[in-house]
Amino acid sequence: MTFAVRSNNFKDGDYLAQAHILSADFGFGCAGSNQSPHLAWSGAPAGAKSFAITCFDPDAPTGSGFWHWLVVNIPPDVTELVLDAGNPKASKLPGGALQTRTDFGAPGYGGPCPPPGDHPHRYLFTVFAVSADSLPVTADTSAAVIGFQLHFNPLAKAAIMGLYRR
Numbered sequence: 001m002t003f004a005v006r007s008n009n010f011k012d013g014d015y016l017a018q019a020h021i022l023s024a025d026f027g028f029g030c031a032g033s034n035q036s037p038h039l040a041w042s043g044a045p046a047g048a049k050s051f052a053i054t055c056f057d058p059d060a061p062t063g064s065g066f067w068h069w070l071v072v073n074i075p076p077d078v079t080e081l082v083l084d085a086g087n088p089k090a091s092k093l094p095g096g097a098l099q100t101r102t103d104f105g106a107p108g109y110g111g112p113c114p115p116p117g118d119h120p121h122r123y124l125f126t127v128f129a130v131s132a133d134s135l136p137v138t139a140d141t142s143a144a145v146i147g148f149q150l151h152f153n154p155l156a157k158a159a160i161m162g163l164y165r166r
Contacts, residue, residue, distance in 0.1 A: 001043035009037040022113035036086030036109035048129035067143035
């Protein structure tokens with residue numbers, strides 16, 4: 001069985017719904033509901049001791065992309081996150097899971113909000129099967145350090161891509 005990720009909210013390559021777009025509260029000019037999408041994965045390799053999820057926009061006009069969501073230390077018996085699990089005020093993450101700092105400056109899901117008139121941006125939701133029980137990080141750990149840790153501890157990874165433009 002191949003390690004794979006899917007969502008009840010969008011198919012790979014689909015445009016993301018307004019529910020997943022950044023809310024007006026962030027001040028970037030978007031008016032979505034800022035809900036992280038449902039994600040489910042299957043076919044994890046034997047030996048996976050935890051999972052991690054990232055959402056990255058490689059098309060952001062920053063020179064280094066933009067990290068929208070990072071969750072690590074998801075227990076190995078968990079195979080999905082519910083809609084809006086990335087809301088730091090909702091307590092929908094499984095016990096032990098840790099959201100870390102995004103490029104918005106704080107932990108939690110921050111939805112897409114590319115510049116008006118720009119080409120469609122790709123939002124890569126990647127699930128990592130991790131060989132460690134937990135990564136040695138805190139909620140304030142940067143996305144670059146999370147990426148470094150995931151680079152050296154993966155057993156497998158699977159991704160699904162959503163699009164958005166305004």
